[in-house]
Amino acid sequence: MKKWWQQVKNWLANQLELPADVVMDLPRITMIGHIHIYIENHRGLLTFSDKELRLLLKQGQLLVRGEQFVIKTILPEEILLEGKIHQVIYLDND
């Protein structure tokens, strides 16, 4: 059932040209070079250290690796991270 609903949403996003992050509750990630990363639509902080940030998403997790991490701003659904970003990895827990 859930899967089917996801497919409908996907189809809607494609056909009506609606932004995918709005329709499908996906995170919107904006990066400025490798120094800033701005993630909208996250579901909470899982782990945070100066080398790693793990965020909970609606589906799966997002892992950011780098150095000298500082969370500049954090709001219930947004986060702005500063530092030297090496990797941005999606972890699916399906």
Place this chain on the structure above:
Amino acid sequence: MKNKWAHFFIGSVQVNVQGRGTERFINACLRNGISVWNVRKTGEDTATFFMLLKDVSRLRPIVRQSECKLFFGRRSGFPFVVKKTIANFGFLLGIFLFLAVVFLLSNMVWDVRVQGAKPETEHRILKELKQMGVEKGAFQFLLDPPETIQKKLTDRIDTLTWVGVELRGTTFYFQVVEKKQPKAPEPVSNRHLVAKKKAVITDLFVEEGQPLVSVHDHVEKGQMLVSGIIGKEGKTKFVPAKGKIFGETWYKSTVVLPLEAAFHVFTGKYIEKHYIAINSFSIPVWGFQKVPFAHYEAERQKQPLRFWKWELPIFYERVIYRETEQVKRNYSWDEAFQKAKEIARKELKAKLDEDASIKGEKVLHAAKENGKVRVEIYYEVIENIAIPQPIVQGD
């Protein structure tokens, strides 16, 4: 990003979190609507972040539910600045006292200089000024404006022709011009004396020249009275004719005077209000009562305040409300007639020379017309009718 300025005014504090699950603690903060920023991991299970001062009280229940301990670190922002200044308010007081002292001293009179006056006049001026309050140590904003001081000085000291009053910084400068002794009369050129108007001669007083008329003569305007040519035939000489020829002349004047008239007169009662004015905005500092007069005139005196050598855009304003009263004047017919005659006489006297005298008056016509009295009076006046006429050489 939130506004950094707002953070400054509300005040922010650094929090050190120690314990397991610092991430969970931060999540809990976010869920409760506490905004945090500059989150940094400092160790294995220690983190540090900043938060607003106003959210600190809401932090307590969240801490209880978590396994963390909190330590407060650096405090910054306006509330802490205030706290600090209250702690050493002596400095603040000193700064304000200093400013106040400089402000007061810049608004004082520090010197009164009188230039161009004889010692005794200078002494009198200084005495008068002292009476007006202009002296060393007086506050400038309590004094009259320079124009008023100038007027008062020239009114009160009769030996002054003119006095320039200037307030330069904190010094009053008085530039004095004293009245001079009348100069010797300038040598006059050769001339005749002729009649200024139609008259009957009543008296002759000739200092120099050849009189051509005698008492009771009727003269026309422009007729020669005293000739500037003297001496026998063939041995004539030109002189400046000089003298006074009194003649009887006639004037007619008409005065129209309304029987009823209304005037505004001051009753002598007044109140003062004092303001500090910034541009057009005035803050009352003394005199808060309502003006208790039904009719009044307001007189405004503005004095700029100074700080050091600059004039501030702040004024000390004194407003004097003087009560006025409407007075109705009602003349009866007789009174109006008398008054009209008085006025006519006064007007005539103002027109005449000092040595003229009014010999007689005769009312030609007196009538009342729509609330007014109209009086025509005929005057007989004895006055000097001689005016000089230069002799054109070569005639």
